[in-house]
Amino acid sequence: xxxxxxxxxxxxxxxxxxxxxxxxxxxxxxxxxxxxxxxxxxxxxxxxxxxxxxxxxxxxxxxxxxxxxxxxxxxxxxxxxxxxxxxxxxxxxxxxxxxxxxxxxxxxxxxxxxxxxxxxxxxxxxxxxxxxxxxxxxxxxxxxxxxxxxxxxxxxxxxxxxxxxxxxxxxxxxxxxxxxxxxxxxxxxxxxxxxxxxx
Amino acid sequence: xxxxxxxxxxxxxxxxxxxxxxxxxxxxxxxxxxxxxxxxxxxxxxxxxxxxxxxxxxxxxxxxxxxxxxxxxxxxxxxxxxxxxxxxxxxxxxxxxxxxxxxxxxxxxxxxxxxxxxxxxxxxxxxxxxxxxxxxxxxxxxxxxxxxxxxxxxxxxxxxxxxxxxxxxxxxxxxxxxxxxxxxxxxxxxxxxxxxxxxxxxxxxxxxxxxxxxxxxxxxxxxxxxxxxxxxxxxxxxxxxxxxxxxxxxxxxxxxxxxxxxxxxxxxxxxxxxxxxxxxxxxxxxxxxxxxxxxx
Numbered sequence: 008x009x010x011x012x013x014x015x016x017x018x019x020x021x022x023x024x025x026x027x028x029x030x031x032x033x034x035x036x037x038x039x040x041x042x043x044x045x046x047x048x049x050x051x052x053x054x055x056x057x058x059x060x061x062x063x064x065x066x067x068x069x070x071x072x073x074x075x076x077x078x079x080x081x082x083x084x085x086x087x088x089x090x091x092x093x094x095x096x097x098x099x100x101x102x103x104x105x106x107x108x109x110x111x112x113x114x115x116x117x118x119x120x121x122x123x124x125x126x127x128x129x130x131x132x133x134x135x136x137x138x139x140x141x142x143x144x145x146x147x148x149x150x151x152x153x154x155x156x157x158x159x160x161x162x163x164x165x166x167x168x169x170x171x172x173x174x175x176x177x178x179x180x181x182x183x184x185x186x187x188x189x190x191x192x193x194x195x196x197x198x199x200x201x202x203x204x205x206x
Numbered sequence: 207x208x209x210x211x212x213x214x215x216x217x218x219x220x221x222x223x224x225x226x227x228x229x230x231x232x233x234x235x236x237x238x239x240x241x242x243x244x245x246x247x248x249x250x251x252x253x254x255x256x257x258x259x260x261x262x263x264x265x266x267x268x269x270x271x272x273x274x275x276x277x278x279x280x281x282x283x284x285x286x287x288x289x290x291x292x293x294x295x296x297x298x299x300x301x302x303x304x305x306x307x308x309x310x311x312x313x314x315x316x317x318x319x320x321x322x323x324x325x326x327x328x329x330x331x332x333x334x335x336x337x338x339x340x341x342x343x344x345x346x347x348x349x350x351x352x353x354x355x356x357x358x359x360x361x362x363x364x365x366x367x368x369x370x371x372x373x374x375x376x377x378x379x380x381x382x383x384x385x386x387x388x389x390x391x392x393x394x395x396x397x398x399x400x401x402x403x404x405x406x407x408x409x410x411x412x413x414x415x416x417x418x419x420x421x422x423x424x425x426x427x428x429x430x431x432x433x434x435x436x437x438x439x440x441x442x443x444x445x446x447x448x449x450x451x452x453x454x455x456x457x458x459x460x461x462x463x464x465x466x467x468x469x470x471x472x473x474x475x476x477x478x479x480x481x482x483x484x485x486x487x488x489x490x491x492x493x494x495x496x497x498x499x500x501x502x
Contacts, residue, residue, distance in 0.1 A: 144319050147337035147355040150375040154392040157412040161432040177451050181492050192374050199336040199354050
């Protein structure tokens with residue numbers, strides 16, 4: 008083909024060599040103008056108000072993503088990590104983490120974590136427990152109230168002892184046991200109040 | 207003939223009238239049951255006495271006090287239900303139930319203030335009361351028992367089983383148990399004797415725990431209390447390693463072992479091994495005293 012010498016195959020070295028009569032197949036200006044506007048909007052100083060308003064959502068999204076990440080992290084920490092599985096309503100609680108081999112407490116040994124789910128469940132049980140206690144036979148009510156008082160006293164004693172020795176793994180374990188026992192008792196009382204109704 | 211029928215009818219009439227006048231009624235019924243079926247019994251107040259027998263039927267005999275409406279007995283797909291029904295007014299009376307069930311049945315009893323007693327039942331038992339006492343004979347199958355303030359008395363024959371017992375303030379006495387035991391109480395006393403223990407978990411808040419028994423090879427024994435005392439007398443053919451710790455209680459033992467202190471911190475621990483040390487025994491309290499000795 009290079010050896011044919013036709014006009015179509017001739018190399019163009021300047022725009023002047025092109026015929027001005029040749030029209031583009033479509034109007035290219037709208038696309039070019041849009042491109043220019045887009046480039047202007049990317050320059051901060053030149054941003055018109057409306058364009059800036061459109062650019063804000065990605066930043067909010069980024070901030071929201073950060074907040075969501077933190078929230079998920081907190082949720083994982085409170086829900087899934089062993090240190091966070093105990094707690095009490097309005098009281099600080101202590102995880103059953105172990106003391107160091109040397110027996111000295113570290114920052115990780117004592118974790119005060121109020122668990123919202125525990126608080127919610129305990130509060131719900133406490134609301135109903137008075138009515139349930141009233142439904143028990145009087146001698147049983149007296150005995151059960153004495154047991155609840157024993158639990159309360161045990162919690163106080165353990166927390167007081169932990170005040171003296173915060174990293175004591177034995178006390179932490181017993182305190183966690185006592186919180187669990189309290190929940191078991193409250194649940195049993197709740198169930199006992201219903202026992203006669205199902206019969 | 208007519209005269210004798212009339213006399214019989216009159217007799218029944220007078221008997222019923224007498225029963226109504228005294229306020230007590232008797233109830234008797236037998237229904238066929240599967241040998242390995244399920245029997246559910248519920249009674250609010252009075253007594254429930256259950257015994258196992260070899261017949262494939264459930265027999266119910268009851269004395270119903272004033273205020274008891276009726277006793278429903280039904281059987282469906284291997285499940286027999288015996289239910290003391292009280293009037294909706296809520297002012298119920300007492301009923302004394304005597305129920306005989308196929309001995310291999312799975313038994314479930316639910317009561318409020320009624321005392322419950324079982325004997326001769328070799329199937330699994332699930333017994334619940336609020337303030338009623340429970341007396342049960344262990345038949346080698348699993349037992350799950352829950353009471354709020356009622357006392358519990360269990361007697362086994364050394365057959366291994368899984369036993370779960372929990373009370374709030376009721377005392378627990380277990381004799382000749384075996385296998386796995388999980389027992390918990392807040393202020394009740396746990397007195398446990400196991401012929402052969404594979405696993406023991408005992409927990410109390412202020413109640414004392416007394417254990418006497420033999421640990422199987424590799425047995426695991428855990429007992430904790432906040433302010434209750436722990437008193438353990440154990441033997442084990444393959445021995446056991448022990449670890450005792452208390453925050454402010456006293457530790458005593460029959461091995462002449464000396465508890466160690468934690469330097470300037472409160473608390474005592476005692477560690478050691480008996481025999482080959484195949485089992486593990488851990489005892490922990492906050493202020494309760496601990497005593498560990500060999501079983502005599």
